[in-house]
Amino acid sequence: MNLFWIILLSSLISLIGTMLGASIGTFVKNPSKRFISSIMAFAGGLMLSVVVFDLIPEAVEHAGFCYSLIFYLVGMAIIYLIEKATSGNDAYSKMAFVTALGLMIHNFPEGVIMGCSILASKNLGIKMSIIIALHDVPEGLAVTVPLIASNKRLGKIFLYVFITALPTAFGAALGVLIGNVSELFLGICLSLASGIMLYVVFGELLPKSNDLYSGIGNTISVLFGVTIGLILVNLM
Template structure:
């Protein structure tokens, strides 16, 4: 029991490292110009698009059939569409950039939960495999921290609050790791559902929020180049890891 507790604490710290590093990179520039924000948000959007297309959806297809994958992706899109409209109509979040950050965080939190389960179960299978998965997921989470940070920078949120909010998006990884440690193996249905929903949510956020916002900041080649570089970097990252 004590061993599992120590391992859980270790996994919790690892789950935060990548996300907070991405957030720190975004916060290094205190007053970014509109062109730089366009590049950052475009890059983060392109990166998220690549992660969905080259990582999440293929992983989901490995867990169950094409039709169930498609259904859960559509469910994720519908869910975040409802959340998006609720925020707009109720004026819960009137700042558009902050709203994008919230929607991005929701998608990432759903995405991070199955990541945590994989991490926890990997340690149950074998220590070396678990350590490898920890390193890979920490690297993988760096752009996620940037994806949440960039829109909040655009809405002039306090840097300390940005750091705290970004850390919160990593918490589901720790919860998932705890579950993975105790169940010992992954339920294909739960994992496939989580991955499908996360894919749909992230696709909606990228296509209807992040990319349009990047282009709005800078209608020129800056935003488009950021999107393209994000997609290419994401492809390389997903292929290499």
């Protein structure tokens, strides 16, 4: 099997994870506010865990503390400005958009890492793509639930989720083409994604979750999300 087919297969495997998450999200018809609230809280906990225990340490390792801090703040500023520019839109559509943006920026360096793994060993590349696919299941869910809440059509939901997953494939191709990616470049991408995703967690997912339903169930969902995130980080 040549390199092109390995890249294609790895990208498809990782895409399956995101689309599976979307499928789980669309499986529940007419979800209650409590259900949507719990899923948002879970997604918030998951993203918080991945950012704090995976993305930020990786960013600091690749780019150093100063660059990581600068681009972490730049990521927050970017998403803040985008949120203000889209403030007139439906709240759930806006939440889905900013969540998807953060995940797209996060997925690109993931793809680059997968591409470099393919170069190092084809078996390692396939293994990494499977791990990334498992990691991407709740990401697909996190984008889907706000879109369901805003009454988007099923076809549009899957299209948006598919677009969110595309940077993984582009990153994988780039990782294979250039072979050895700049450590600083990877660190900057991860820092931007960290800032955006933390803003999404504390500025969108958790507040909206609490608005929909306030109770101990939300706290449990957040903690469950953090726990699943820790498991995924350990697998990666």
